[in-house]
Amino acid sequence: MTVVPPLTRAPDHPPAHSGTRPRTRSLGRPLLLTGGVRAAARRAPDKVALRQGRRRRTYGDLIAAMDRVAAYGLSLGLQNGDHAALIAPNCLEYMEIVGGLSDIGVAVATPSYRLTASELTAILLDCGAKLVIIDAATRDRVDLLSGLPGHVTVATVADVADFAGPVGLVDGPVDEGQAFAIPYTSGTTGAPKGVMISHRARVMTFYGMAAEYGCFGPDCHFLAIAPLCHGAGFAFGFAPLFFGGTVEVMEKFDAETVLARLHEGGFDGVFMVPTHFRAIFDLDADVLARYHGHDLSAIISNAAPLPQTMKEKIVAYFGQGLLHETYGSTEAGIVTNLRPVDQLRKTACVGLPFPATEVRLLDDAGQPVPAGEPGELFARGPSLFNGYWQRPDADAETIVDGWVTVGDIAVADDEGYIHIIDRKKDMILSGGLNIYPKEVETVINRLPGVAESAVIGVPDDHWGEAVRACVVLAPVNAGDARDARDAGDAVTADTVIAACREALAGFKVPRSVVFLDALPRNAGGKILRRALRDAG
Numbered sequence: 001m002t003v004v005p006p007l008t009r010a011p012d013h014p015p016a017h018s019g020t021r022p023r024t025r026s027l028g029r030p031l032l033l034t035g036g037v038r039a040a041a042r043r044a045p046d047k048v049a050l051r052q053g054r055r056r057r058t059y060g061d062l063i064a065a066m067d068r069v070a071a072y073g074l075s076l077g078l079q080n081g082d083h084a085a086l087i088a089p090n091c092l093e094y095m096e097i098v099g100g101l102s103d104i105g106v107a108v109a110t111p112s113y114r115l116t117a118s119e120l121t122a123i124l125l126d127c128g129a130k131l132v133i134i135d136a137a138t139r140d141r142v143d144l145l146s147g148l149p150g151h152v153t154v155a156t157v158a159d160v161a162d163f164a165g166p167v168g169l170v171d172g173p174v175d176e177g178q179a180f181a182i183p184y185t186s187g188t189t190g191a192p193k194g195v196m197i198s199h200r201a202r203v204m205t206f207y208g209m210a211a212e213y214g215c216f217g218p219d220c221h222f223l224a225i226a227p228l229c230h231g232a233g234f235a236f237g238f239a240p241l242f243f244g245g246t247v248e249v250m251e252k253f254d255a256e257t258v259l260a261r262l263h264e265g266g267f268d269g270v271f272m273v274p275t276h277f278r279a280i281f282d283l284d285a286d287v288l289a290r291y292h293g294h295d296l297s298a299i300i301s302n303a304a305p306l307p308q309t310m311k312e313k314i315v316a317y318f319g320q321g322l323l324h325e326t327y328g329s330t331e332a333g334i335v336t337n338l339r340p341v342d343q344l345r346k347t348a349c350v351g352l353p354f355p356a357t358e359v360r361l362l363d364d365a366g367q368p369v370p371a372g373e374p375g376e377l378f379a380r381g382p383s384l385f386n387g388y389w390q391r392p393d394a395d396a397e398t399i400v401d402g403w404v405t406v407g408d409i410a411v412a413d414d415e416g417y418i419h420i421i422d423r424k425k426d427m428i429l430s431g432g433l434n435i436y437p438k439e440v441e442t443v444i445n446r447l448p449g450v451a452e453s454a455v456i457g458v459p460d461d462h463w464g465e466a467v468r469a470c471v472v473l474a475p476v477n478a479g480d481a482r483d484a485r486d487a488g489d490a491v492t493a494d495t496v497i498a499a500c501r502e503a504l505a506g507f508k509v510p511r512s513v514v515f516l517d518a519l520p521r522n523a524g525g526k527i528l529r530r531a532l533r534d535a536g
Contacts, residue, residue, distance in 0.1 A: 030176035031203040033238070034099045038063060040218070040244030049241055050092045051248040057092055062241070065093075065161065069100025072163040076131060076153055080105030080172050083127050083182065086229075087113050087120060088135035090251045093157045094228045095238060097133060102180035102199065105172070106131075109182040109194060110229040113138050115505045119192075121147045123184050127194050127389060133160055176200040179386055183231045185330050185434060194389030195330045197231065204382035205333050206239045208355040212337055213324060215269025215298040218244035223270040225250045225258060226432070231330040232302050236271035255279040259291035267296060273303040273432030274310065278462050281313050294318065302326045303432035304464045305420070308347050315343060325350060327420065329406040331398060333383030335359060336418050349419050350410075357381035359418060360403065361410055374421055377410040378403040426529055428457035430465045435508050437529075440467065443503045449474050449491040454519050455510065456532050469496055469510040470532050472519055 029035075037059070040049070045060035057065065078084065084106050086097050098108050109127040111120055113135065124132060125147065132145070132154045145154065179196035210216040222240040224247050226233035240247045245268075248261070253276060262270065281288070299314065299322045306314075306325055314323050321340045327350035328334040336359065338351030353359045361375030362368060369375035380403045388394045398404055407424030428435040437455035444453040451474040457465035473491055493513035500509045520531040 030174065030199065032174060032176060032199045033102045033180050033202060033242075034066060035203070036206070036242035036244070037066075037099065040241070043218075043244065047244070048246050050095060051246065052090075052092050052251065055092060057096075059244070062096065062099075064167075065096040066100035066103060067167045068163045069097050069160055070104045071165055071167040072155075072160050073101050073104055073106055073131065075163070075165050078104065078106050078130060080174065081178070082106050082131075083109060083129045084131040084133065085109040085111065085124055085127060085129040086133045087111055087138045088133070088157055088229075089113055089137050090224070090228050090237075090249050091135065091157065092249060093161050094234075094249075095241065095247075097157070097160060098181060098234070099238075103174065105174045105178060107179040107182050107196070109184065110234070111184055112227065112229045112505065114507065116503065117145060118503065119505060121145055123192050123194075124148055124152070126192060127182055127184075131155065133157060174199070176203070177386070181231075181234070182389055183229070183234075183330055193391050193394055195231070196386040196389055197330075198386050201333060201383045201385065202235065202238075203242070204356070205235055206242045208334060208357075208383065209235070209239050210243060211355050212339075213269060213298045213300060215296075216240055216243050216245060220245040220268040221266050222247050223250070223258070223261060223267045224248065225253050225276065226271055226273060230303075230433075232271070232328070236300065240269075253279070255283055256287055256291075259283070259287070262294040262296065263291040265295045267294070269298040269300065270296060271300045271302065274301065274306050274464050275304075275431040275462065277301070277306070277310055277314060278464075281310075281317075282462070288317065292317070296322055298322060298324060300324045300326060302328065304429040305348070305350075311343050326354075327351070327418070328354075329404075331385045331406055332379040332404045333357075333381070333385075335377075335379045335381075338417075342417070346417055349413075349417050352417060353379075354381070354383075357383070361412055361418075366400075371412050371414050371416075374409050374411050376405055376424060377408045377418070377420070378405045380404070426456075428455070428465050428467060430457065430460070430463045430467060430507060432464075433507050435467055440469065440500060440504065440508055440510065443500050444469055444471060444496055447491055447495065447499055451475065452519060454527050454529060454532060456529050458512070458533060458536070460511075466511040467508065469500075469513045470519065471496060471513060471515050472517065473515065 041059035041063045046058050048056055049059045049062045050057040084101055086108050101108050109129055111123045130152060132152060135157045176199045178198060180199050181197045182194040184192045184194055216239050220240060224237035228234045228237050237247060299318060323340050323343050325338040326334055327336045334354045335357055336351045337354055338349055358380045360378045362378060363375055384404050408420050409422040409424055411419045411421055426437050440455040441453045444450055451472045454470045456468050458468045460466035496513045497510055520528040
């Protein structure tokens with residue numbers, strides 16, 4: 001019998017490439033984000049790379065735009081290893097800016113443009129961005145970013161795209177192991193954490209996607225509708241460019257428009273989250289019938305589990321042999337994929353390990369669990385992140401002997417297929433977006449008259465999960481009875497929602513509020529969120 005050494009949660013040394021710039025370099029030609037794009041431009045400079053509405057970019061245009069972005073960054077004094085931030089909705093320039101800055105070794109933080117000014121400022125201060133690029137959609141919040149240091153340059157997308165200075169300056173070689181992007185995610189503490197994604201990790205993800213999905217190649221067309229500010233949205237939006245294909249970028253999702261574009265034909269692949277599918281199947285039957293038919297070879301779903309009834313609708317409408325359900329995380333990349341042949345055969349399942357990825361399910365002692373027994377899911381492969389930006393404490397929780405976990409509990413069946421059964425961490429997935437209870441609870445607990453709160457996700461037909469706040473009011477004590485009573489009387493569902501709406505992005509605001517006498521707790525005092533969810 002082979003004894004597997006247990007994983008230890010406290011590594012004696014930081015993970016490899018824990019900084020933005022690693023200490024070592026790989027032999028051979030580096031795997032860089034724009035390497036495939038530049039190769040495609042050399043092969044076919046006049047081929048259309050990007051579309052958005054009536055706008056077009058050939059591969060020659062795209063490389064020229066990336067070079068202008070790089071030159072703009074260098075003109076500001078940005079150096080290899082610096083950080084920038086891009087706050088914008090989906091647009092052609094998104095690819096150009098991230099690609100161009102990555103070419104000079106600048107890692108780009110990509111917070112959602114839907115965040116409030118205070119949320120954005122916290123992320124910008126954390127990542128140390130020396131350049132902040134905004135779109136017209138966020139222009140009205142520029143003046144609110146007053147907490148940024150004076151040396152930070154704030155520019156618009158147009159400023160960068162229209163740069164007319166000298167092009168062709170180089171700041172030195174870029175290492176494939178250094179970060180090109182820093183998407184932000186949160187943990188159970190609610191504090192945003194920068195996830196450092198290296199050039200190599202993302203390129204290896206691209207190669208795995210090409211092998212697994214069959215819709216990425218020089219002759220393929222892809223419809224990019226997911227937000228590019230999210231890790232998966234950017235990966236699926238940029239991968240076609242790496243292989244010389246064509247991407248159509250949609251600024252915002254509209255269910256009927258998506259169906260109409262797919263019906264017009266010419267698309268090989270599309271990436272959507274469950275909320276997109278729900279919106280599509282909420283359309284009137286005559287609309288669905290009008291746009292029935294497509295040329296797709298792959299439909300990829302991610303970000304939240306697809307209910308089996310939704311899978312059946314997708315297969316019935318779009319056809320068999322198309323749907324992939326992918327599981328992963330910003331930190332680990334794509335971990336597993338449930339292929340089309342298994343969609344109706346395997347229920348509540350996320351499939352088998354992704355190409356070149358290993359999966360382990362371990363008990364609390366770090367030992368593998370047998371088939372059918374739950375264990376914490378750990379992944380290892382070429383697409384893992386470098387670590388969190390300046391968060392060694394979070395690294396120690398997530399990176400264990402070269403394996404990465406995000407705290408999900410899973411079971412492997414007799415065929416080796418993975419089934420996610422619980423989230424060890426209490427993150428809420430609503431509309432494909434991550435919401436972290438502690439962040440919302442902090443806002444609620446600041447309200448006078450609130451003793452404590454717990455935020456949970458409850459099932460929702462449209463969003464997958466909806467945010468619910470469970471609130472306990474402060475007791476009325478003899479010494480401060482009037483103040484406590486007045487404050488408690490002032491706390492209503494409307495005031496809770498209003499406070500959250502003022503402090504948080506709209507998708508984080510509770511959709512329902514319930515008032516309880518006390519929150520359920522175990523013997524150790526930990527809030528039993530599952531009991532709150534089970535109570536409805």
